[in-house]
Amino acid sequence: MSFDAATASPALPRTPPSGPSSTESSAREAIGGDGGADLVVVGAGLVGLAHAVEAVRAGWSVQIVERDAAAVGASVRNFGHACVTAQVGELLELAQDSRDGWLGAASRAGFWAAQAGAVVVARAADEMAVLEEFAxxxxxxxxxxxxxxxxxxxxxxxxxxxVGGAFFPADLRIDPRVTAAAIAGWLQQQPGVRIHWRTCVQGVEPGVVHTSRGPVRGERIVVCVGHDLDYLFPQLADDNDVQRCRLSMALVDAPPDLGENAVLTATSMLRYDGLAQTQAAGALRERIAQHRPQLLDIVANAMCTRRPDGTLLVGDSHHYDLAAPPFLDEDVADLLLAELADVLGVERLRVRQRWQGVYASSATTPLVRAEPAPGVRVVTVSTGIGVTLSFGLARQSLAQL
Incomplete structure (x- = not known):
């Protein structure tokens, strides 16, 4: 596939920073410099980094504020699967735009982005009926x-x-273990970009982000803190019913000869709207409820993606609450591993690592997009597809700031 990074996304207007906000009350020197940046990004996860990449492409200066020393949250705990095809409506449009953004960023920053697509396997007639209707x-x-x-x-x-299946050629795959670090490393080499690691945000107002190391000033501010939205904007999180969704995931050895594409199963058909909203999905859900209700009890999405080193990321279950207790249920992990072993035709999968994923979730909206103050935009993906939408959301929100 040919790719021209120079034309990957529409140009954004460059507006010079107007200087420190009149509301700035701190007497300390701004850690980002006295002049202020064109854009301050709060959060160095993939959604925040995508905003920074798109801003750099527009010629903006960027300051990024991140509380940890590296990305350790949702951005490194996921499948690395850009599930473009199975989205609907606005989310499909954002996913398609994001796909273009991912390929452009991979070309510039040099990280791995596989255009291997995804295969959805069907092991029963009702599963094939969902795929046929979707096609x-x-x-x-x-x-x-x-x-x-x-x-x-x-x-x-x-x-x-x-009994059959379907192939989604537009789906992409990245390695979530290293991609955020690769993007951050590339950004730090660009003129006018600075990342403030190990810096906690204490408050946000027009023109300034107050941090544990001093104020960071910017003409525009975008807040991309995912499931930690309630730490900075608790009322906004409450208004949008934002909770934390915790996931049971594992890294396993790949069976011999496994293909390069992501692998989705019947439970995936009930998780992604494009498939779940088909009429045929009702019969599939009813059968699983009768014969494998434990999969619905844990809100399973039994799927796997392959990393460049040949290992597989496998999962996952979904459990929802305002907090994310750290305890992993071995019965849940065993259920998911057994389901995937059966799909892949092996007796068992050898586990190398286990972890708890976490992301923002809302029963009322897939996206939280708000402007709590002039020049301040909040962007949170609240449906578990942050990788899929990141660059599309970045282009949209920067165009609106």
């Missing part, structure tokens, strides 16, 4: 239906138990 809605270019043999080839495993 009818999206067309053969976006959703390529597969027979049992074709699904087995995509999976790289035997066709035993498969």
């Amino acid at each position: 009818g809605l999206r067309g053969a270019d976006a959703v390529q239906l597969l027979d049992a043999e074709g699904a087995a080839r995509r999976l790289g495993r035997g066709s035993q138990g498969l």
Whole structure:
């Protein structure tokens, strides 16, 4: 696929910073410099970094404030799967724009972004019915239906138990363990960019971000703190019913000959709106409720993605609350591992690591986008697809600031 980084996204207008806000009350010297930046980004996760990348492309100066010494939250605990195809409505448009942004960023920053697509395997007639209906809605270019043999080839495993599947060629994959660090490293090499690591944000108002190391001034401010939205804007989090969703995930050895594409299953069809909103999904959900209710009890999305070193990221379950207790339930992990082992045609998967993922979740909105003060924009993905939407959201919000 050819790619021209210079034309990857529309240009943003450059507006010189207007200087310190009149509301600045701190007498300390601004740690970002007296002149202020064109943009201050709060949060160096993937969504925040995407905003910084797009701002740099527009010629803006950027200051980034991050409380940790590196990205350690949702941005490194996920599948690294840009699930473009299975979105609907505005989220599909944002995902498609984000895909372009990911490829451009990978070209500039030099990190791995695989255009390997995703295969959704069908092991029962009702699963295939969902894929067939979805293909009818999206067309053969976006959703390529597969027979049992074709699904087995995509999976790289035997066709035993498969009735068919579908291939989503537009889906992308990154390595979540290293991508945020690669983007941050590239940004720190760009003129006019500075990242303030290990710096806690204590408050945000027009023109200034108050931090544990002093004020950081900027003409525009975007806050991308994910599930920690309630730390800075508790009322906004309450108004949008934002909770924390915790996930059970693991790193395992890949079975021999496994294909390069992400692998989604029946439970994935019930998680992603493009598939879950088909009429055929109702019959699939009913069957799983009757025969595998434990998968619905943990809100499973049994899927896996392959990293460049050949290991697999596998998961996941979903548990919702205002806080995220750290305790992992071994029964939940065993259920997910057994389901994926069955899909991949192996007796068991060898686990190398386990961890608890976490992201912002809301039952009322997939995105929290707000301007709590002039020149201050809050962006939180509240449906677990931050990787998928990050660059599309960045382009949208910067155009509106």
